[in-house]
Amino acid sequence: MAAKTYRRAGYDSDLSDAEWELLKPLIYPVDAKRGRGRWRDPDSARACLEAIRYVLKTGCQWSLLPREFPPKSTVHDALARWSQQGLWPRINEALRTRTRLMLKKTPCPAPLSSTARVSKAGSFRL
Secondary structure: OOOOOOOOOOOOOOOHHHHHHHHHHHHHHOOOOOOOOOOOOOOHHHHHHHHHHHHHHHHOHHHHOOOOOOHHHOOOOOOOOHHHOHHHHHEEEEEHHHHHHOOOOOOOOOOHHHHHHHHHOOOOOO
């Protein structure tokens, strides 16, 4: 049976091609072992990520995902798997590094800077 291909729906939560090219190596590594199911091609991974972003942006229930996205069980499994693999902190690190380089700053804040102190503390102290 041929894998289903997903066409982009044009929602505000959809990834741009530039964003996908940045995240693709993190979400769909070339050298990763492929199992059975919908994880065989990068378009399925992108569709799952866009569905997760859609749920987060709109606040809709999993069961109310539009038909343009993969089934809710596939999307939820992707979210669980990526959370277990620690994907979200790696994405945050990649985006932070890219943004800091675009702003012509060092890739990560200096250890004693105010940014580093606040992030270590986790909250502001009065």
